[in-house]
Amino acid sequence: MSPFEYMTDLTEFRQQTRAWLAENCPDSMCTPFQSDDDQCWGGRNFEFQSDDQKRWLQRMAERGWTAPSWPQEYGGGGLDKQQTKILKEEMERINARIPLSSFGIWMIGPAILKYGSEALKQQHIPPIVRGEIRWCQGYSEPNAGSDLAGLQCKAEDQGDHFIVNGQKVWTSYGDKADWMFCLVRSNSEVKKQMGISLVLFDMQTPGVKPRPIKLISGSSPFCETFLEDVRVEKGQVVGEINQGWTIAKYLLTHEREMIGGFGISEGESLSQQAVRLDDTAEGCLSDTVLRADIAAWEVDAMAFAYTLERVADENKSSQSIGNTSAMLKYYGTELNKRRLELLLKAHGSDGLVMEGQAWHDGAIPKSWLRSKGNSIEGGTTEVQLNIIAKHILGLG
Amino acid sequence: MTLVLTEEQTMLNEAATGLLSESWSVSDLRELRDSAPAKAYSEPLWQSMAEHGWVGIVVPEQLGGVGFDHVGLGQISQQIGQSLCVSPFFATAIVGVNLILQSASESQKQDWLPEIIAGNTTLALALDESRHFSPQHVEATAVKQAEGYVLNGEKRFVIDAPCADQFIVVARDAGKMCLLLVDANSPGVTVERTTMVDSGNAGLVKLNNVSVSADRLLQASDDIEAALARILSIANIHLAAELLGISIEVMGRTKEYLQERKQFGVPIGMFQALQHRAAHLWSEIELGKSIVLAALQAIDANEGDLQVLASATKAKLCEIAELATNEGIQMHGGIGMTDEFDIGFFIKRARTAQTLFGGRSYHLNQFAKSNMY
Numbered sequence: 001m002s003p004f005e006y007m008t009d010l011t012e013f014r015q016q017t018r019a020w021l022a023e024n025c026p027d028s029m030c031t032p033f034q035s036d037d038d039q040c041w042g043g044r045n046f047e048f049q050s051d052d053q054k055r056w057l058q059r060m061a062e063r064g065w066t067a068p069s070w071p072q073e074y075g076g077g078g079l080d081k082q083q084t085k086i087l088k089e090e091m092e093r094i095n096a097r098i099p100l101s102s103f104g105i106w107m108i109g110p111a112i113l114k115y116g117s118e119a120l121k122q123q124h125i126p127p128i129v130r131g132e133i134r135w136c137q138g139y140s141e142p143n144a145g146s147d148l149a150g151l152q153c154k155a156e157d158q159g160d161h162f163i164v165n166g167q168k169v170w171t172s173y174g175d176k177a178d179w180m181f182c183l184v185r186s187n188s189e190v191k192k193q194m195g196i197s198l199v200l201f202d203m204q205t206p207g208v209k210p211r212p213i214k215l216i217s218g219s220s221p222f223c224e225t226f227l228e229d230v231r232v233e234k235g236q237v238v239g240e241i242n243q244g245w246t247i248a249k250y251l252l253t254h255e256r257e258m259i260g261g262f263g264i265s266e267g268e269s270l271s272q273q274a275v276r277l278d279d280t281a282e283g284c285l286s287d288t289v290l291r292a293d294i295a296a297w298e299v300d301a302m303a304f305a306y307t308l309e310r311v312a313d314e315n316k317s318s319q320s321i322g323n324t325s326a327m328l329k330y331y332g333t334e335l336n337k338r339r340l341e342l343l344l345k346a347h348g349s350d351g352l353v354m355e356g357q358a359w360h361d362g363a364i365p366k367s368w369l370r371s372k373g374n375s376i377e378g379g380t381t382e383v384q385l386n387i388i389a390k391h392i393l394g395l396g
Numbered sequence: 397m398t399l400v401l402t403e404e405q406t407m408l409n410e411a412a413t414g415l416l417s418e419s420w421s422v423s424d425l426r427e428l429r430d431s432a433p434a435k436a437y438s439e440p441l442w443q444s445m446a447e448h449g450w451v452g453i454v455v456p457e458q459l460g461g462v463g464f465d466h467v468g469l470g471q472i473s474q475q476i477g478q479s480l481c482v483s484p485f486f487a488t489a490i491v492g493v494n495l496i497l498q499s500a501s502e503s504q505k506q507d508w509l510p511e512i513i514a515g516n517t518t519l520a521l522a523l524d525e526s527r528h529f530s531p532q533h534v535e536a537t538a539v540k541q542a543e544g545y546v547l548n549g550e551k552r553f554v555i556d557a558p559c560a561d562q563f564i565v566v567a568r569d570a571g572k573m574c575l576l577l578v579d580a581n582s583p584g585v586t587v588e589r590t591t592m593v594d595s596g597n598a599g600l601v602k603l604n605n606v607s608v609s610a611d612r613l614l615q616a617s618d619d620i621e622a623a624l625a626r627i628l629s630i631a632n633i634h635l636a637a638e639l640l641g642i643s644i645e646v647m648g649r650t651k652e653y654l655q656e657r658k659q660f661g662v663p664i665g666m667f668q669a670l671q672h673r674a675a676h677l678w679s680e681i682e683l684g685k686s687i688v689l690a691a692l693q694a695i696d697a698n699e700g701d702l703q704v705l706a707s708a709t710k711a712k713l714c715e716i717a718e719l720a721t722n723e724g725i726q727m728h729g730g731i732g733m734t735d736e737f738d739i740g741f742f743i744k745r746a747r748t749a750q751t752l753f754g755g756r757s758y759h760l761n762q763f764a765k766s767n768m769y
Contacts, residue, residue, distance in 0.1 A: 271769040285769045292757075295764040296715075299708045306686035310399035317400050327679045388678060389671035393651055396666045 013083055017090045024059045026052035030095045032267070035363065039101040043134025044178050060099040061130045067105050070113065074125035103172065104128035104135040106258060107251055108181040108238075111198070115239040115247050124179075124200070136203070136210075138168040138182030138225060139248070146383050148183075149192045149245060153227060155184035155199065162186070162199065164230040170377065174210035174223030177203055182227075187242050198244035200236040207231075217369035218354070218362075255378045256329035270294055270301075270339060274346035290345055297338055304335055323391050330384035333374035340368040397697070399689055401467065408464070409471035411448070416479040419444060422738040425480050429595035435559040436597050437482045446515025451489040455497065460510050466630070466695040470688065473634040477641025480745055482596060484518040487556035490634045492519030495564055495627050499575055499614040508577070520560035522551035522578075522601050523624075529754040531566075531628060532621075536603065538567040538574055545569070545576060545613070547584075547606040555752065557599025558589045564614070565603065566624065573621050575614040582606050594741075594748040628753055629706035633691040635749050636713035640684050642746050643713075643720035647681055649739060650674070650724045657729075670727060677723055684716045704766045707759040714756035717746040 029052055033039060040046070040053050048054040060066050063077060069084045070076020079087065091098075102109075109128045112120050127133040144151040153166025164184055171180070179202055187195030203210065207228040212220035239247050268276075271285075271294050278285055285291040311324050344351040347364050354362035375381040389395045401409065419441045428436045445451065453469045455461020469490070476485060496508060496519075511517040526533050536549025547567055554563070563578045563585075578585065584606035589599045617623045654665030654674060664670055691709040694702055721743035725732040732739050750756070 269767070271764065271767055275769050285764075291764055291769060292760060294769070295760040296711075298767070299712050299760065299763060300683070302705075302708050303683040303687040303712050306399060306690045307683050310686040310689065313398040313400045317398070324682070327682060330675075331679050331683070382672065385672040385675040386668070388675035389665075389668075393654075393665075393671075393674055393678060395651070395654055395663075395671050395674060396668075 010082055010086065014086050014090065017087055018093075020063075021090055021094060021096060024056075025091075025094065025096045026056055028052045029056040029097050029099075031097070032095065033097065038097070040097075040099060040131070041101050041134055041173070041176070042131025043176065044132070045176060046131075046134065056097070057099045057131050064129055066100045066102070066131060067109065067129045070109070070125065070129065074113075074121055075129040076125070100131045102128065102131065102134065103137060103177075104133065107137065107254055108135050108200075110254065111181075111247050111251055112238060114250070117235070119235060120200070120238065133178045134173070134176060136171050136174045136177035136180050136223075137251075138171055138174075138180045140168065140170045142167060142169055142224075146380055148248070148379075149196065151183055151185060151196065153182070153184050154188075155186045155197060155232070157186070160234055162197075162232045162234065164199070164201075164227050164232055166227050168225040168227065169213075169222075171210060171223045171225045172221060174203075174225045175212050175220075177210075179203060180208070180225070181238070183244055183248055186244075190242075193245040195242055196244040196248065197241050198238040198247045199232045200238065201230060201232045205230050205232075215370065216372070217366045219366065219370070221370075252379060253325045256325040256384075258378075269298065270342060270346075271298060273343065277346050277348070277350075290342070294342055294346075297335070297342055301335060301339070304331055307331075323387070326379075326384040326387040326391075329378060330375075330381055330388070334381060336374050337371050340371040344368045397693055399686060399693075401471075401689075404464070405467050405471060408468045409475070412450075412472045412475040413478075415444065415448065416475050416481050420479050420481045422480055422741055425482055425595060425741055426738075428482060432591075436595065437484065437559065441481070442483050442485075443515050445483065445485060445489075446513065449513075450485070451493065451515055452509070452513035453489070455493060455509060455513060459505055460513050466633075467689070467692040470634060470637040470692040473637035474641035474644075474688075477638035477643075477745075477749075478645040480642075480741055484556050484559065484597075486631075486634065486638070487521065487560065488512065488517075488519045491521045491555075491627065491631050492562075492564060494630050495519075495521065495575070495623075496614070498627060499616050499620070499623050501614075501616050504577075504611070504614065517561045518556060518559060519562050519564060520554050520556040520601075522554045522557070522563045522565045524553045525549070525551060527552075529751075529758055531624065534566050534568055534573060536565065536567040538565075538569045538576060538608075540569060541607075544607060544609040547576065547578065547603045547608055549603045551601040551603070552590075553752070554599055554601050556597045557587050557601050559597050563601060565601075573624070575620060575624070576608050577612040577614060578603070578606060578608055582608070592748055594745040596745075596748060598748075626702060629702040630695055632706045632710040632753050632759070633688070633695060633702075635752060636684075636691065636709045637688050638749050639713040639717040639746060640681070640688050642742050642749070643681050643684060643717050646720045646724040646739065646742050647674075647677060650727050653728055664727075673723060674727070677720055680716045680719060684713055687712055701766075704763060707762040707766065710754065711756045711759035711763060714750040714759070717750060718756075721746045 028050060040057055042057065064072060064075055065077045065087060068077035068079045068087050072078035105128060109125060112124055139148060141151050141153055153164065153168060155162040155164050168182065179200060182199050184197055184199055185195055186197040207230040209226040210223040213222050213224055214220050274294055275285055280286050344364060350359060351364045353359040354365055424438060449462045450472055452461030453464045454466060457463040493512060496505060523531060525535055538545040538547050547565060549567060561580055563580060565576050565578050567574055567576060584604040586602045587599050592598045651674060654670060655663050657664050687709050691705050694705050724739050725743060728739055731737050
């Protein structure tokens, strides 16, 4: 196809996409999420909030547009980069919600497509696209946090399968998920990074017991998961046995970029919220120290947004500045923490109310408390700074 | 618009790095400081810059310039920061040329630009009257006479005052702001060099009944305050690019020192207390690169108000350069405090560039005001 034909093709694709979305995206799915509960996570146990939510997922999944860039042979949309971007733009244009929030799409799916066997792709990718199976991540352990490669969850070789024993922690939505992708110690005789495997198993397998952990925000997005004599078929190992650390790092990079994106917040700006919330007699932003802190934050957020853009542009044009995910994770999460501290202060005493409709059941203090985890999960701020110092600056 | 340099912009960056690293080093700055000549810059290097077309980079080709963009010009600003080169470049090629492009009539442009682009006429903006940047605060007067104007006033922190051929003076004509091009040799003009911490060419300019002919009034646009505000935004974005260059250079030198300097039997870069601070500084500089590039592109795009982004950029780079230079000295330890070692020149230049046309707090305040809070 000539470049000209391709461009015409893209224009046509945009028109068709716009028309299809207009016809198929229910009106109630063209509104921003009011809370985290509005997200559709799919899976065996998911209770749809409305028929519209269910319909929207099914219609998008049928076209593979829940995972637009994945290959069609596994149920994906088969779109190229340009088309994927157009779909995203057209969805944003009408404020369409993402039809499916999924660790399958964001994390394990790309890893299976990149490292997994053909059988694993056939088995796992289509249900991820359709939102039928919800995944959770078994990475951290009580004694393996920042030192993740020191994990001890043991996988004993039984010929055609492993028997897994140990404990995982910070399993996101472990109590709601259907399958887990899990790092296990398959060899303890070698250097710690060389004896790790990435295995997949059903959460209904005997011996798997997730237990929710209540956070300081009052909610329980994480579990600790106990694994007792859990049988895992060798066919469910992603990539080679004992080579799981490579895939783990690949996934961590993904996760960091995702969490780093938290530095960007949409909707009403922080300063405008603060102006709206200032009910003192002196008038808008009478607290000049808060005003200065907010201005400094907004400037940083602006520079960070340009940095995300520049990194994306440089990756495209291969003027890559190298390992930037650690920096984006570090800076983005610290920015988000600062934003919520400022927002809390802008709300004054209202910002401390945990219950009651007028206070959205404590939405502000809950997100403030939740944000404290941003610089811990996916590798702490200190781990990111270690990575930058060691791998980018060549120190130590 | 993508946030990467085009091939031509990259080439200009490399050319600037090449010319400045061949013809200039921090020891040249040291020598200028110690010998204190009247024109404290390298004239051959300035001529060479002019020959390379740098003075007229953003001047349209029909006016004798290169017709290139501010992203390109910004590459030179950044390299000037990295090399600490002292020259009339900022006052003439960035502030002066852009003011003339924006506020001079066609015939004034044709009269003045060729000599400026050739490096034969240097310019200096005489604006500040108070120790804190306050561009509205202009008490200098331009009183209309039959044959032109009579100027009176006193200007301070005028960059390149001791070596400029022409001053662009901001004054008030019956309360209304105006811009006049004043020959440095006119009777009634006295220039007093102020020896600044960065060893640059700043000075006080006193105007005592200075007669200026009417054809030296720059009034292509009616709204002089708006025109001046845009020029100050452009100047601040280029100062930010210079501060970025300073920060990058200080980071590079400091990183090398952390790798070389041994204490307790190991390079001090092995200590996590220093590693994390260096990694934080590196991250800040990456943000600085992004916002400077976005701001330079915004000058070229010439859409809407430049001031919000200019203020954000200057505020951010003031903060980054302050962090970089302070950390630079601290991480170098005792040797960083010695005059013999070069790192001190960077902190001195940084503070001057930060202060010129408003520092961090000034611009954060402007940013907040522009965003209605």
